[in-house]
Amino acid sequence: MSTKPQSKPACAEHQLSEAALVAAARLRDEAAVRELIRRLNGRLFRIARGLMTSDAEAEEVVQDAYLAAFTHLDGFREEARFSTWITRITLNCAAMRLRKAREQQEYDTIKDPALPNAEVVLFPGxxxxxxxxxxxxxxxxxxxxxxxxxxxxxxxxxxxxxxxxxxxxxxxxxxxxxxxxxxxxxxxxxxxxxxxxxxxxxxGGFETIFPFAGSRCAVMADAVVALLKERQELIRGSD
The missing domain is CATH 1.10.10.10 (Winged helix-like DNA-binding domain superfamily/Winged helix DNA-binding domain)
Structure with missing residues (x-):
């Protein structure tokens, strides 16, 4: 009686260790690469955003880091965790972008305006x-x-x-x-x-917290007045 080979569960990658995923990624396993990216996205984005001045720049840094890591996996000697290795790559990519930006500013003698409303978005949103x-x-x-x-x-x-x-x-x-x-x-x-x-x-802005205005305020006023009138605590002639 022949048996069919069991297919790998769709969520199997989620259960694999980082080392196992890296081993699969070395064999160009797309699912393993995607799972590594999923696990590392938040960490690497926050690290990149700690150095860059905008979310877009940080995302570009993370993308650069992924490309550098996954195209040079032969350079990963497993002397440290893969997450540690790619963290250092991310820091290097950010440093390179910052250096190029400074060189470009010096060349153009133009200083870009600061971004007063820059935000740090916890990636992914x-x-x-x-x-x-x-x-x-x-x-x-x-x-x-x-x-x-x-x-x-x-x-x-x-x-x-x-x-x-x-x-x-x-x-x-x-x-x-x-x-x-x-x-x-x-x-x-x-x-x-x-x-x-x-x-x-x-x-000086504490008056803005716990707001109770607009329709909520009107509804409360109507309810209280109605109850007071029922209890004859208000003169009905004031309607």
Whole structure:
């Protein structure tokens, strides 16, 4: 009795280790490459966004890093994790773009205007629910992202690597080739600056939180007046 070969489950890649995925990617397995990208997108984007001044530039850096990594997998000696290796490639790609941008600015003698409204979007984006709670979360996130965007690149990078990507301080020190003490100091300075930036932004603006105006206010007024009239606490002649 012959048996049919079992096909690999569609979600099998999600269960494979990073090393197994890299081994498959070496054999040009598209599914493995896609799964590695899916797992690393958030981490690499945040790292790139920590150095670049816009989301578009950060995405280009991440794309460059993927292309460099997957076209030169023979250069990956597995002395470290693949995620660590491609993190360093991402940092190098960002550094190259920044260097080229500086050289171009010096050549053109033109300084581009700052981007006051630059935002750090947590990649990939999530769909917003049309609810007040979702709107509140979006506004809070926008406030934090705008504040993070104002940090100097060296502080922003460490902050995003630790707080957004969840890397340990030791991993960050290793990936950036920095002393552990320097990483700790930069993270502390980033937090202090963020606290100051956010405090300055909301100073005098607390009257805008928990809004209860417009139709909500009108409905509440109508309901209270109706109840008071039922209890004869208001003169009906005031209708």
């Amino acid at each position: 999530t769909e917003a629910e049309p609810t007040e709670a979702a709107l509140g979360r979006m506004q809070t996130r926008a406030l934090i992202e705008a504040a993070v965007a104002e940090l100097p690149p060296d502080l922003r990078l460490v902050f995003l690597m630790h707080e957004a990507s969840g890397l340990s301080l030791r991993d960050i020190a290793r990936d950036l080739s920095l002393p552990l003490g320097t990483v700790k100091t930069r993270l502390m300075r980033a937090r202090h600056r963020l606290r100051r930036i956010i405090t300055d932004r909301i100073h």
